Amino acid sequence: MSEAEYADLLRRREQALGPAYRLFYDDPVHLVRGEGVWLFDAEGRRYLDCYNNVASVGHCHPYVVEALARQAATLNTHTRYLHENVVAYAERLQATMPDELDTCMFVCTGTEANDLAFRIARMVTGQQGAIVAEDAYHGNSMVVTTLSTAEYPAADRPAWLATVEPPNPYRGTFRYGEEGLGPKYAGRAGEAITQLARAGHRPAMFMSCGIFDSNGALVPPEGYYREVFAQVRAAGGLCVADEVQSGLCRLGDHVWGYQDSGVVPDIVTLGKPIGDGHPLAAVVTTRDIAAAFARKFSYFNTFGGNPVSAAVGLAVLDVIERENVLHRVHDMGRLLQPRLRGLMERHERVGDVRGKGLFWGIELVTDRATREPDRAAAGQVRDRLRQQGVLVGTTGPYGNVVKIRPPLVFAPEHAELLLDPLDAILASLG
Amino acid sequence: MSEAEYADLLRRREQALGPAYRLFYDDPVHLVRGEGVWLFDAEGRRYLDCYNNVASVGHCHPYVVEALARQAATLNTHTRYLHENVVAYAERLQATMPDELDTCMFVCTGTEANDLAFRIARMVTGQQGAIVAEDAYHGNSMVVTTLSTAEYPAADRPAWLATVEPPNPYRGTFRYGEEGLGPKYAGRAGEAITQLARAGHRPAMFMSCGIFDSNGALVPPEGYYREVFAQVRAAGGLCVADEVQSGLCRLGDHVWGYQDSGVVPDIVTLGKPIGDGHPLAAVVTTRDIAAAFARKFSYFNTFGGNPVSAAVGLAVLDVIERENVLHRVHDMGRLLQPRLRGLMERHERVGDVRGKGLFWGIELVTDRATREPDRAAAGQVRDRLRQQGVLVGTTGPYGNVVKIRPPLVFAPEHAELLLDPLDAILASLG
Numbered sequence: 001m002s003e004a005e006y007a008d009l010l011r012r013r014e015q016a017l018g019p020a021y022r023l024f025y026d027d028p029v030h031l032v033r034g035e036g037v038w039l040f041d042a043e044g045r046r047y048l049d050c051y052n053n054v055a056s057v058g059h060c061h062p063y064v065v066e067a068l069a070r071q072a073a074t075l076n077t078h079t080r081y082l083h084e085n086v087v088a089y090a091e092r093l094q095a096t097m098p099d100e101l102d103t104c105m106f107v108c109t110g111t112e113a114n115d116l117a118f119r120i121a122r123m124v125t126g127q128q129g130a131i132v133a134e135d136a137y138h139g140n141s142m143v144v145t146t147l148s149t150a151e152y153p154a155a156d157r158p159a160w161l162a163t164v165e166p167p168n169p170y171r172g173t174f175r176y177g178e179e180g181l182g183p184k185y186a187g188r189a190g191e192a193i194t195q196l197a198r199a200g201h202r203p204a205m206f207m208s209c210g211i212f213d214s215n216g217a218l219v220p221p222e223g224y225y226r227e228v229f230a231q232v233r234a235a236g237g238l239c240v241a242d243e244v245q246s247g248l249c250r251l252g253d254h255v256w257g258y259q260d261s262g263v264v265p266d267i268v269t270l271g272k273p274i275g276d277g278h279p280l281a282a283v284v285t286t287r288d289i290a291a292a293f294a295r296k297f298s299y300f301n302t303f304g305g306n307p308v309s310a311a312v313g314l315a316v317l318d319v320i321e322r323e324n325v326l327h328r329v330h331d332m333g334r335l336l337q338p339r340l341r342g343l344m345e346r347h348e349r350v351g352d353v354r355g356k357g358l359f360w361g362i363e364l365v366t367d368r369a370t371r372e373p374d375r376a377a378a379g380q381v382r383d384r385l386r387q388q389g390v391l392v393g394t395t396g397p398y399g400n401v402v403k404i405r406p407p408l409v410f411a412p413e414h415a416e417l418l419l420d421p422l423d424a425i426l427a428s429l430g
Numbered sequence: 431m432s433e434a435e436y437a438d439l440l441r442r443r444e445q446a447l448g449p450a451y452r453l454f455y456d457d458p459v460h461l462v463r464g465e466g467v468w469l470f471d472a473e474g475r476r477y478l479d480c481y482n483n484v485a486s487v488g489h490c491h492p493y494v495v496e497a498l499a500r501q502a503a504t505l506n507t508h509t510r511y512l513h514e515n516v517v518a519y520a521e522r523l524q525a526t527m528p529d530e531l532d533t534c535m536f537v538c539t540g541t542e543a544n545d546l547a548f549r550i551a552r553m554v555t556g557q558q559g560a561i562v563a564e565d566a567y568h569g570n571s572m573v574v575t576t577l578s579t580a581e582y583p584a585a586d587r588p589a590w591l592a593t594v595e596p597p598n599p600y601r602g603t604f605r606y607g608e609e610g611l612g613p614k615y616a617g618r619a620g621e622a623i624t625q626l627a628r629a630g631h632r633p634a635m636f637m638s639c640g641i642f643d644s645n646g647a648l649v650p651p652e653g654y655y656r657e658v659f660a661q662v663r664a665a666g667g668l669c670v671a672d673e674v675q676s677g678l679c680r681l682g683d684h685v686w687g688y689q690d691s692g693v694v695p696d697i698v699t700l701g702k703p704i705g706d707g708h709p710l711a712a713v714v715t716t717r718d719i720a721a722a723f724a725r726k727f728s729y730f731n732t733f734g735g736n737p738v739s740a741a742v743g744l745a746v747l748d749v750i751e752r753e754n755v756l757h758r759v760h761d762m763g764r765l766l767q768p769r770l771r772g773l774m775e776r777h778e779r780v781g782d783v784r785g786k787g788l789f790w791g792i793e794l795v796t797d798r799a800t801r802e803p804d805r806a807a808a809g810q811v812r813d814r815l816r817q818q819g820v821l822v823g824t825t826g827p828y829g830n831v832v833k834i835r836p837p838l839v840f841a842p843e844h845a846e847l848l849l850d851p852l853d854a855i856l857a858s859l860g
Contacts, residue, residue, distance in 0.1 A: 009512060016520035018533035018720035020729040023510055030512040034505045052507060054732060060503055069499035073490055075464045076707035077482060080453055082439060082460040090446035103448035108538040108709045109733060112571065119572045140729065141542065142549045142573040153726070272732055277506035279538045279709040279733035290448035296583070299450040299570065302484060302702055303539060303709035 001042040006030060024393075025386060034059025037407050037414050039391065047386070048417050050406040051393045056248055056273030057319040058409040064276045067315035068308060076308045079106070080300070085310035092317050093274075093284060096255045098264045103290040105283045106305030110244040110271025111139030113281040114207065116299070117267045118143060120285065121205035121238045124292040129201035131192045131232065133166040135397040137214040138207060138242055147207065150214045150397065159199040162192035166215040167224055170352035170363060171371060182223030189228045193235045203237035205267075210246025210257025216396030217354055217361030217403065225261035238289070239263070244271035244281075245359070249320060249408055252330035252357025260356075273408075276319075278312040279303070325408050333357040335412060339419050340404075347426040349377055358410055361395065362402040373398030381425050388421045431472040436460060454823075455816060464489025467837050467844055469821065478847050480836040481821045486678055486703030487749040488839040494706045497745035498738060506738045509536070510730070515740035522747050523704075523714060526685045528694045533720040535713045536735030540674040540701025541569030543711040544637065546729070547697045548573060550715065551635035551668045554722040559631035561622045561662065563596040565827040567644040568637060568672055577637065580644040580827065589629040592622035596645040597654050600782040600793060601801060612653030619658040623665045633667035635697075640676030640687025646826030647784055647791030647833065655691035668719070669693070674701035674711075675789070679750060679838055682760035682787025690786075703838075706749075708742040709733070755838050763787040765842060769849050770834075777856040779807055788840055791825065792832040803828030811855050818851045 001009075009030070013021070029047065033040040036058040039047045049059065057064065071085070079086055090104035107113050122128055132138065135150040146152050149163055167185035169176045174184045189206060196203055206228060212218035229239045246257025247270055253260050256268065266289060271281040281304075293299075303309065319325065333356055340360055344350045351365035364374040364381070378394040381402050385392050393403040404418070431439075439460070443451070459477065463470040466488040469477045479489065487494065501515070509516055520534035537543050552558055562568065565580040576582050579593055597615035599606045604614045619636060626633055636658060642648035659669045676687030677700055683690050686698065696719060701711040711734075723729075733739065750756065763786055770790055774780045781795035794804040794811070808824045811832050815822050823833040834848070 006512075009514065009517060012521065013512065013517045015532075016517050016524065016534060017509075017735075018535070018715075018717065019724035020535060020720055020727065021509060022728050022730065023512065028510075028512040031505060031507060032513075034507060039505075039507070039511075054508060055506070060506065062503070065499065065503045068502050069495065072498050072707075073492070073495045075461060075469075076485070076490065077461060077464060077469070078484060079447075079451065080458075081469075082436075082443065082453065082458040083462075084439065087439060087443045087446050091442065094446065102445075104446060105448070105450060109542065109731065111731070112539065112542065115571045119575070122572075140731070141545045141571045142552075143571070145549070145727075151727075275733075277502075277733075277736065277738065279739070287448065290450055294449035297450065297575075297581075298452050300452065301539065301541070301570070303705075303707075305447075306707065308707065309709070 001030065025383065029386065029391070037410050046389060048390045048414055050404050050410070050418050051391045052407060053245065053250065053405050054272045054277050055407045056276050057316055057323070057325065058407045061276055061319060063319055064312060064315040067311045068278060071308045071311035076306055078302050079305050083307050085307045085314065086305040089305070089310040089313045092314060093282065097268065097284060100264055100286050101268060101284045103285055103287050105290070105299055106309070107281045107283065107301050108279040108303050109139070109281050110269065111141050111144055112301070113269035113271055113283050114138045114147070114242060115141045115144045116283050117207070117240045117269050118205060120267065120283070120289060120293045121240065123296055124289055125204045125236055125238060127202040127204040127236055129160045129162065129196040129203040131162050131164060131189060131196070131203050131206040133208050133212060133215060134163040135166065135215050136209065160196070160201045162195045164188035164192050166212050166218055167221050168215060168218050169221065170354070181221035183227050185221065186224050186227030186231065189231045193231065203232055203235050205238045205240045206232040207240040207242055209242045209244070211251065211356070211359050213245040214395055216363060216401035217359055219354055219356050220261055225258065225263045229263050238266035240267045240269065241265035242269050244269065248273040249326040249329050250357055250359050252326065252333040255326060274316060275309065275312050276316050278309060280309045280313050323409070328411070329357045329408055332410060332412070332415070335415060336360060339415070343423065343426060346423070349374060349426060349429055358406055358408060360404040362404070363396065364400050364402065373400035375399040377429055378402050380429065381422070384425045385421055390418055390421055431460065455813065459816065467840050476819060478820045478844055480834050480840070480848050481823045482837060483675065483680065483835050484702045484707050485837045486706050487746055487753070487755065488837045491706055491749060493749055494742060494745040497741045498708060501738045501741035506736055508732050509735050513737050515737045515744065516735040519735070519740040519743045522744060523712065527698065527714060530694055530716050531698060531714045533715050533717050535720070535729055536739070537711045537713065537731050538709040538733050539569070539711050540699065541571050541574055542731070543699035543701055543713050544568045544577070544672060545571045545574045546713050547637070547670045547699050548635060550697065550713070550719060550723045551670065553726055554719050555634045555666055555668060557632040557634040557666055559590045559592065559626040559633040561592050561594060561619060561626070561633050561636040563638055563642060563645060564593040565596065565645050566639065590626070590631045592625045594618035594622050596642050596648055597651050598645060598648050599651065600784070611651035613657050615651065616654050616657030616661065619661045623661065633662055633665050635668045635670045636662040637670040637672055639672045639674070641681065641786070641789050643675040644825055646793060646831035647789055649784060649786050650691055655688065655693045659693050668696035670697045670699065671695035672699050674699065678703040679756040679759050680787055680789050682756065682763040685756060704746060705739065705742050706746050708739060710739045710743050753839070758841070759787045759838055762840060762842070762845070765845060766790060769845070773853065773856060776853070779804060779856060779859055788836055788838060790834040792834070793826065794830050794832065803830035805829040807859055808832050810859065811852070814855045815851055820848055820851055
């Protein structure tokens with residue numbers, strides 16, 4: 001594709017999709033092919049994908065594509081006819097979770113899952129409030145967008161919404177080295193409940209991401225979720241684990257992120273990775289909660305859990321098992337941890353490195369003492385890695401955290417291709 | 431599949447999906463294969479599909495399946511990288527619409543499309559109200575479910591919502607034979623605006639389905655939408671055409687239902703049929719409205735408009751053109767109209783027959799004079815047609831309207847297979 005053609009595609013895109021759409025990079029990557037951890041642009045240039053969790057078991061995994069194509073050629077209808085796939089998929093998902101979480105409802109996007117979870121929580125508890133982390137992202141339906149505190153204007157927040165300070169031991173109120181970080185940060189939930197009460201509300205739910213993705217990748221400290229869940233439940237609210245980011249083996253110890261904390265949520269929401277790119281998402285909850293919701297409402301999602309979507313979901317779980325993905329992610333986490341944390345020793349600009357499994361955040365600062373966020377440096381790392389054929393992202397409230405979240409089939413031989421240029425770029429920043 | 435296996439699948443389904451899920455028929459159809467207008471159950475029994483609009487260009491259309499499989503094997507990522515498909519698809523969709531509607535935003539479900547349309551309308555107008563038809567269905571996100579007045583409890587309606595009486599000339603305030611049905615029913619919009627004003631609200635939008643699907647298939651009378659749109663716009667609201675049911679050639683005269691009324695909506699929402707089963711939906715609006723929304727918000731939907739979804743959408747539009755679908759639906763409408771309306775002459779129980787193209791409602795009554803709805807008879811027609819290998823639905827606020835809405839590739843040779851048993855069943859009801 002010539003430069004003129006590239007410019008024309010950009011112009012046509014802006015014309016056809018309008019100004020609400022954004023692209024990654026000032027000179028966006030024009031991708032045409034994907035395979036495993038690799039993406040290829042229109043010039044045949046290869047990129048190591050260290051960013052996209054949607055392609056969970058790898059871009060265009062042949063086993064998943066085959067399952068998709070086979071079912072799409074056989075039957076694709078909705079869940080008001082009887083079909084084996086949606087039942088089998090629900091059973092397989094439930095088998096990955098604690099026994100209590102035995103009921104699945106299928107939707108198409110993480111937004112729909114979180115919207116339905118909140119709708120269920122309000123109906124079942126009879127309470128209206130919600131508690132989420134500051135700078136969270138949970139999706140963008142009209143209601144869920146207000147829970148996405150990273151983007152939604154603070155001045156427009158509804159009175160039924162309260163936020164908690166996320167457990168950030170590098171930059172938050174309680175820091176690395178202090179005792180009892182979990183309970184200390186969990187105390188924020190009690191404050192949020194009090195704030196809601198002052199506004200005349202009680203919490204229908206507490207919702208949070210298992211790795212605090214948009215907060216710059218935070219691993220919940222020991223005891224955090226146990227304490228938060230206890231406080232929320234004492235106030236009559238449900239606890240919702242948004243596993244769109246932290247789920248499906250991403251953190252390496254368990255299939256789902258909340259399992260690392262030894263808690264059982266009332267509702268778990270699943271999205272992006274479970275379909276390896278196919279629009280598939282789910283709400284998993286207890287029989288009692290589903291039954292309480294069903295006393296007033298039925299639920300039907302035309303595409304949710306259709307035979308094709310369910311076939312894709314089953315195929316992804318097959319790959320997870322057959323390719324021993326959880327074990328491999330665990331090992332990759334152990335391989336990456338010392339290498340990434342070693343960057344802190346060699347580069348003054350690296351203030352913190354945190355994460356687990358295949359989800360890592362590298363926080364860049366202009367000054368280690370003041371911890372002044374260095375957004376520009378994070379952008380440079382991202383852009384220069386791209387020039388060297390490696391795709392990463394930036395995140396966090398200050399945009400100064402380099403986000404590393406590759407497909408789960410990222411392997412030791414790929415790690416060097418990321419770590420060497422990352423080290424060199426950080427060195428060059430001085 | 432043995433009876434025991436069938437019962438076991440039903441039991442497993444209830445266990446895994448919970449009580450909020452519903453099935454069609456007391457003894458649900460267990461489908462395993464689809465092809466064109468045909469569906470096949472686990473016993474190899476063939477059903478003529480006269481109900482499913484999702485499979486718009488036919489179940490498992492090989493051209494669409496091939497496009498899906500090819501793109502899924504090549505690349506499936508999101509819209510933050512540059513890709514030809516989403517741009518080409520937006521351009522192709524826009525080419526089917528008036529020039530003003532030149533900006534597309536892609537989502538995965540009709541619910542997401544209507545939720546985003548309302549979100550845009552509120553942000554752009556600065557007004558909070560909504561006007562929809564009584565007994566409407568627009569989806570089921572937390573906000574959109576309140577617009578689905580067919581299901582949402584009337585007692586729980588928010589103060590910002592007002593409804594209009596749908597234009598039903600058989601059962602409504604203004605009846606067949608009266609002059610000026612369009613303007614008369616359109617006057618309900620003015621009343622709704624007044625009702626909102628009394629509650630301290632102004633309308634952000636009026637949203638309606640082009641064929642009033644859940645009202646029992648109503649064809650908007652001459653001048654109706656022109657008048658309604660004028661009143662809503664005078665009150666500062668946007669006009670949203672929900673084309674999830676009436677769109678993609680369904681009504682036979684134009685690609686989109688609103689075009690039959692000679693109006694140009696401010697926002698058009700597209701869903702189900704545009705993906706022939708694949709989770710694909712869209713919001714189409716004007717440049718100005720998209721730009722006004724973008725002044726405050728960006729929009730990103732992980733799966734919406736991804737290369738695979740866009741490839742499917744393009745393939746469906748290809749089929750629409752190549753197979754001359756609009757023209758064929760038009761002709762089918764002309765073939766069906768006299769045959770279906772003829773049922774009124776032969777069967778006392780048929781109170782009204784209405785529709786267009788390939789969307790028809792047959793309203794059953796116990797008594798033509800009182801027009802008492804006969805829900806039981808509609809259920810019998812549906813169930814006995816199923817026994818004879820024909821799938822239809824029932825709809826309307828009284829559940830007494832037999833709904834005929836087959837895939838768009840329903841052809842003259844299929845019509846007899848529907849009409850003969852329908853006629854016989856109606857005769858047998860007495």
